Amino acid sequence: MELIEKANQEALSRMLAADPVLIDVIPASEAIPNLKSHMILHAGPPVAWENMCGPMQGAIAGIAKFEGWADSLEDAFEKAAAGAFDFHPNHHFDAVGPMTGMTTISQPLMVVENRKFGNKAYCALNEGLGKVMRFGGNDDSVLERLAWLRDDFGPAFGKALRSGDGIPLKHLVARGLTMGDEMHQRNVACSGLILRELAPALARTSTDNEELAKILAFIGGNDQFFLNVAMAMGKAIMDPVRGIEGSSVVTAMCRNGTDFGIRVSGTGDQWFTAPVEMPEGLYFPGYTEADANPDMGDSTIVETIGLGGFAMGAAPAVAGFVGAGAASDAGNFTRTMSEITTGENPEWTIPAMDYLGVPTGIDIRMVLDTGLAPTINTGIAHKEPGVGQVGAGVVRAPMKCFEQALIAFAESVGVK
Amino acid sequence: MDNNKTADLISKPLNVVNIGLEGFANELKQQDVSTIHVDWSPPAGGDPKIADLLSKLGT
The missing domain is CATH 3.90.1710.10 (Enterococcus faecalis V583 domain)
Known part of the structure; x- marks a missing residue:
């Protein structure tokens, strides 16, 4: 349209x-x-x-x-x-x-x-x-x-x-x-x-x-x-993008350890939520997956602007740190995220990928069409209060957020 | 495809493009068949309501 x-x-x-x-x-x-x-x-x-x-x-x-x-x-x-x-x-x-x-x-x-x-x-x-x-x-x-x-x-x-x-x-x-x-x-x-x-x-x-x-x-x-x-x-960049009629671009992604939530420009400040997922990653000595808390934090605002998991190609060392595979795989994460974004950022480029601009502007339509959920690099907290960080990993945004958002977005542009 | 063309196909070394389930590609690769896998799944994971909306909204 x-x-x-x-x-x-x-x-x-x-x-x-x-x-x-x-x-x-x-x-x-x-x-x-x-x-x-x-x-x-x-x-x-x-x-x-x-x-x-x-x-x-x-x-x-x-x-x-x-x-x-x-x-x-x-x-x-x-x-x-x-x-x-x-x-x-x-x-x-x-x-x-x-x-x-x-x-x-x-x-x-x-x-x-x-x-x-x-x-x-x-x-x-x-x-x-x-x-x-x-x-x-x-x-x-x-x-x-x-x-x-x-x-x-x-x-x-x-x-x-x-x-x-x-x-x-x-x-x-x-x-x-x-x-x-x-x-x-x-x-x-x-x-x-x-x-x-x-x-x-x-x-x-x-x-x-x-x-x-x-x-x-x-x-x-x-x-x-x-x-x-x-x-x-990231928050300062995304807030002026809120409330553009007809825009299917994600303006916020965040998690509270229980639910994952997204906001979409064309649907204003409405939250679309789904149960948050468990990160897959590497653990500090003495800790395992059994200690991990589900995904948490507002830090996914950096993926919303094209950094973090979207810019993995710039940071091959991170791929190893978060257990996402070999350093040579890092570029694949960025290329994959290019399939769900509106464009690239010509000022934020990745030298090792021939100066590819970071994938920018997550489009909920592309997420659902491709089945590719946004990739997020994250720290992992212990599930019990008072312990702290136990590892780092990668997590995907839940598809259900995007499905709910698409239904509301379609209504906002008169499509049923 | 007529029978002659089918016969031609299986009498020569195969070059396979596999779309969707990666297991098929892996099986062929283990048999040294030249195979390229295309990572694809139906739009919206096959949900007809979401797929219908996507077709109307365009991407």
Whole structure:
């Protein structure tokens, strides 16, 4: 249909015209004025407490204690079950969060502005690897790190960013792709590149050399530091694509550990959900598939913009890390995703694939026509609260989301 | 295909294009038959309602 083809070209052109810039780090209460006390934003589509998976409940207990809304983790569990907290998806507040995706009032959020369209998107800071809240970790070490991010790291990061004109992200990501990142399970290049941009500003704005050294070491020691930046960037790129009449392009994909949800441009902000699937991957020593939690997190926003599993060809090292086969197979994932997308991104190219642009603009019609579900690179959380990450793998978006979306989309364009 | 052409086909080395179920291609490859597999499945996994909508919406 001509209406759909034109609408999808408009969606693609808005994605390609985006100009995301990391401009600030500010408290969530300031970034999101509608975020109030006892409100907890989580990853994925809406989910009730009783239907949440173990790590999600564990993270909620931890963040409630962190915010002072509960005296202990046990108290937090009881209060959550009794309805003391309001749960909402990050996506309903211009935000995203990895894995459990906790966002509450006092946390520092990175701000990415899409200067082409004037919208902003937010994501919390990456906590590092090991036992962390995004994987359901909630002990004192996790909460102490969050307090340092809130009280020291976040304010210093924000001050450094405000001292300049922000960090443009489009070219930084383009360089990262040429250096082996796919921006979901491999962010080592972009984390280094952003540290190079940030370090002079941090040095100029810092008054405490020891604290500065701690901040630089924290970024430098975290290969996934850039993931949360890429996620805020993804949200900032996709939000202006929402609500284009007749467009069958996916504007969001996310998971809450229970359900997988997608949104489609032509059907506005309606969620289409289906039970989430188990990642297939490799496990850290001492853990197996039996320990794994189903797929979780808003991080699939990076696949929505053509990175992550869609850019696997740029990151052959990731194919091995997530158990997706040989390095030489990496390009096949990208070629396959080209069959379900509206176009390619000429600014985000993959040298090893003769500078092929990353597949961009997932079309629900193509997903169903080919039977090829979007490929997602993901971390794997332990299924019990409080343990953390146990592996990394690949997961497919459930076809049922796309089937429901197609039926609603067809109605939206008068097709029965 | 008439009988003569069928006879021609099986009297020469086969070059097979297999569409759909990969198991058929694997069996032929194990017998050293030149085979190319095409990874294909019916639109919408064979769901007639979704397939009908796809045909009307175009791709």
